[in-house]
Amino acid sequence: MSRKVELSLLLYGLLLSSMGEEEGLHQTQFLDTMFVRGLKRKCFDGEEDIEGTLAGIKAIPSYNLQRQSLLDMSLVKLQLCHMLVEPNLCRSVLIANTVRQIQEEMTQDGTWQMINTQSTGQASLDRLVSTDILCRSSRDQAEGKHVPAYGTFNKDFESDQAQDSSETMSTASSVQAPRNLQSNVWEMENPQENKGNFQKSLDQIFETLENKSPNSVEDLFSEVDNSYYDLDTMLTGMMSNTKMGHCDNLETFSTPTNTASNSNCKSDLNDLDHIVEILVES
Amino acid sequence: MSHKQAGGPPGESAADWCLYQLNGAAELEVSEADIISTVEFNHTGELLATGDKGGRVVIFQREPESKNEPYNQGEYNVYSTFQSHEPEFDYLKSLEIEEKINKIKWLPQQNAAHSLLSTNDKTIKLWKITERDKRPEGYNLKDEEGKLKDLSTVTSLQVPVLKPMDLMVEVTPRRIFANGHTYHVNSISVNSDCETYMSADDLRINLWHLAITDRSFNIVDIKPANMEDLTEVITASEFHPHHCNLFVYSSSKGSLRLCDMRASALCDKHSKLYEEPEDPSNRSFFSEIISSVSDVKFSHSGRYMLTRDYLTVKVWDLNMETKPVETYQVHDYLRSKLCSLYENDCIFDKFECAWNGSDSVIMTGAYNNFFRMFDRNTKRDVTLEASRESSKPRAILKPRRVCVGGKRRKDDISVDSLDFTKKILHTAWHPTENIIAIAATNNLYIFQDKVNSEMH
Numbered sequence: 001m002s003r004k005v006e007l008s009l010l011l012y013g014l015l016l017s018s019m020g021e022e023e024g025l026h027q028t029q030f031l032d033t034m035f036v037r038g039l040k041r042k043c044f045d046g047e048e049d050i051e052g053t054l055a056g057i058k059a060i061p062s063y064n065l066q067r068q069s070l071l072d073m074s075l076v077k078l079q080l081c082h083m084l085v086e087p088n089l090c091r092s093v094l095i096a097n098t099v100r101q102i103q104e105e106m107t108q109d110g111t112w113q114m115i116n117t118q119s120t121g122q123a124s125l126d127r128l129v130s131t132d133i134l135c136r137s138s139r140d141q142a143e144g145k146h147v148p149a150y151g152t153f154n155k156d157f158e159s160d161q162a163q164d165s166s167e168t169m170s171t172a173s174s175v176q177a178p179r180n181l182q183s184n185v186w187e188m189e190n191p192q193e194n195k196g197n198f199q200k201s202l203d204q205i206f207e208t209l210e211n212k213s214p215n216s217v218e219d220l221f222s223e224v225d226n227s228y229y230d231l232d233t234m235l236t237g238m239m240s241n242t243k244m245g246h247c248d249n250l251e252t253f254s255t256p257t258n259t260a261s262n263s264n265c266k267s268d269l270n271d272l273d274h275i276v277e278i279l280v281e282s
Numbered sequence: 283m284s285h286k287q288a289g290g291p292p293g294e295s296a297a298d299w300c301l302y303q304l305n306g307a308a309e310l311e312v313s314e315a316d317i318i319s320t321v322e323f324n325h326t327g328e329l330l331a332t333g334d335k336g337g338r339v340v341i342f343q344r345e346p347e348s349k350n351e352p353y354n355q356g357e358y359n360v361y362s363t364f365q366s367h368e369p370e371f372d373y374l375k376s377l378e379i380e381e382k383i384n385k386i387k388w389l390p391q392q393n394a395a396h397s398l399l400s401t402n403d404k405t406i407k408l409w410k411i412t413e414r415d416k417r418p419e420g421y422n423l424k425d426e427e428g429k430l431k432d433l434s435t436v437t438s439l440q441v442p443v444l445k446p447m448d449l450m451v452e453v454t455p456r457r458i459f460a461n462g463h464t465y466h467v468n469s470i471s472v473n474s475d476c477e478t479y480m481s482a483d484d485l486r487i488n489l490w491h492l493a494i495t496d497r498s499f500n501i502v503d504i505k506p507a508n509m510e511d512l513t514e515v516i517t518a519s520e521f522h523p524h525h526c527n528l529f530v531y532s533s534s535k536g537s538l539r540l541c542d543m544r545a546s547a548l549c550d551k552h553s554k555l556y557e558e559p560e561d562p563s564n565r566s567f568f569s570e571i572i573s574s575v576s577d578v579k580f581s582h583s584g585r586y587m588l589t590r591d592y593l594t595v596k597v598w599d600l601n602m603e604t605k606p607v608e609t610y611q612v613h614d615y616l617r618s619k620l621c622s623l624y625e626n627d628c629i630f631d632k633f634e635c636a637w638n639g640s641d642s643v644i645m646t647g648a649y650n651n652f653f654r655m656f657d658r659n660t661k662r663d664v665t666l667e668a669s670r671e672s673s674k675p676r677a678i679l680k681p682r683r684v685c686v687g688g689k690r691r692k693d694d695i696s697v698d699s700l701d702f703t704k705k706i707l708h709t710a711w712h713p714t715e716n717i718i719a720i721a722a723t724n725n726l727y728i729f730q731d732k733v734n735s736e737m738h
Contacts, residue, residue: 101570
């Protein structure tokens with residue numbers, strides 16, 4: 001097995017083992033509860049006063065947090081398509097539509113900090129995404145040790161901080177255990193680089209959606225794939241094996257596993273790619 | 283449905299389903315290649331074809347009923363197994379092309395041979411299945427092994443005679459319809475004219491002639507000029523059973539489009555659009571995903587269409603575009619679990635649906651190896667399970683119940699105990715009798731109605 005694939009698999013294994021399944025299950029149960037408890041009606045009207053109704057329910061994060069989680073999950077899913085043998089176009093389109101829906105709602109709420117003040121119906125998606133990353137990193141700095149991976153950043157949140165923070169703190173403490181692990185993982189590598197790579201992958205996705213070539217959606221993943229195939233023809237077989245391995249891990253989810261670990265893996269793979277290429281060439 | 287109505291309305295009594303046959307290995311570790319990916323009866327119900335992820339097709343044939351045991355209806359025995367598709371590699375895109383058989387469709391039988399179409403993501407193949415049960419013996423120039431005889435030993439002429447031999451089933455690929463699709467083929471449908479068929483991928487539908495492999499007509503193209511604008515894909519399509527000019531295709535946004543090929547060469551403009559307005563009280567971020575239609579089937583009568591989306595099956599009247607005439611909840615208890623199901627990708631599972639021969643009962647699969655049947659006349663429904671533990675041969679299947687909280691009866695299963703890895707995506711109903719084929723991962727279950735085998 002090539003050294004590069006070995007390293008990738010080793011790192012992936014480490015990431016997976018550091019993320020227990022319980023944390024993931026814990027998290028998604030919260031998300032399910034959020035969606036279930038009649039938040040739907042009020043939430044999706046865009047009303048922000050659900051915090052009042054939530055006062056008694058400590059364990060449920062705010063609607064913004066829930067929406068942000070869903071957005072993050074969706075973006076990771078789009079990225080994860082890199083790992084599959086062939087992307088399922090229907091699934092990708094449905095996830096992309098969900099992402100757009102969330103971003104549109106966030107735009108309407110004014111929770112999305114727009115660089116561009118244009119009010120066109122469809123603002124450029126990659127601009128929206130980059131705002132997300134920027135805001136999150138700045139919020140992380142503001143919060144200090146309280147570094148949730150799913151951070152909200154909207155200005156409403158900050159203005160309601162007095163009212164909100166107690167709830168988020170309590171929610172955060174109950175999910176502190178999983179999120180500490182997450183933030184540790186984020187900090188394992190250079191966090192800026194991680195975000196940069198994440199950013200790069202997202203830009204790739206939306207650039208290719210804008211691409212006019214007929215097979216652009218398949219091309220989504222060819223950029224990353226080609227770097228592997230260039231190295232070694234044997235890697236082709238290896239790559240499909242490792243891909244299948246990843247899929248197996250994903251597909252044995254009857255208890256949901258934290259998908260953020262996979263996005264870390266992806267950016268780590270990109271780093272490894274770069275490192276090994278340097279090593280090989282020298 | 284499995285409870286006989288005492289003193290109820292006259293007519294067909296409810297069916298009692300029992301396991302007739304179970305094919306497939308019982309190992310815990312299932313090889314991925316053995317996972318059944320499609321099931322289809324032929325037009326008489328004599329043959330049943332299954333395709334799997336490894337690109338193989340297995341055809342079962344029903345044994346003729348034995349006169350000695352009239353209640354022991356014919357078994358489905360393996361008739362033929364062949365490798366339909368092989369894995370391929372697309373060098374241009376650096377992507378593998380899976381050999382998984384997505385769909386099998388039988389052609390109506392026109393002579394002694396049977397024919398079927400099988401397709402993977404990219405290539406459709408026409409297979410001819412013939413039987414050979416005689417062979418000629420007594421050649422003049424060849425001996426028994428086929429070697430040429432020494433001519434000097436031939437002193438008289440004989441006429442070769444056909445002698446019986448063990449039945450041999452031969453399967454040959456007659457046509458290969460390749461390079462017609464850029465995207466993944468999700469459906470094929472043979473036209474009632476028996477000359478043409480269509481194949482649909484995510485963005486386009488092509489019309490082929492069964493005898494011509496080097497070209498096809500594109501009849502639907504929903505690919506936007508700018509892929510950034512792509513928001514909807516084709517999920518399934520089917521020809522009308524009687525009108526050779528009509529076909530329907532479903533989309534990921536939950537709409538159905540009925541198209542008439544007489545209207546224009548490119549049927550991008552539908553003749554009818556079937557769409558149910560969204561229920562605002564049930565709106566969530568997952569509304570669109572769960573409205574995506576995974577399967578569409580015309581009724582045998584041609585009057586109705588059956589669609590399956592994530593939580594329901596719906597019956598549509600071709601004459602009414604505004605809403606379905608009937609909606610049945612398959613597993614509404616999953617509505618509160620959509621986020622988990624989104625995370626583990628189960629929300630993207632594509633379940634199929636089926637009509638019975640008289641269009642009075644519809645069937646679809648669910649999780650935990652459950653499948654559901656809805657009687658359109660009595661409005662009764664039943665949940666049954668396809669598993670080794672709960673199916674003893676010839677024993678009547680017990681209805682299952684999923685409890686959502688509240689009162690829990692003895693054999694109920696709670697929503698949280700459902701096994702989402704055991705999904706019944708592919709089901710088929712015999713064209714005339716109460717026989718159903720259920721694919722559960724790598725196992726093929728055949729259930730029959732114990733008492734009635736004929737449809738009224």
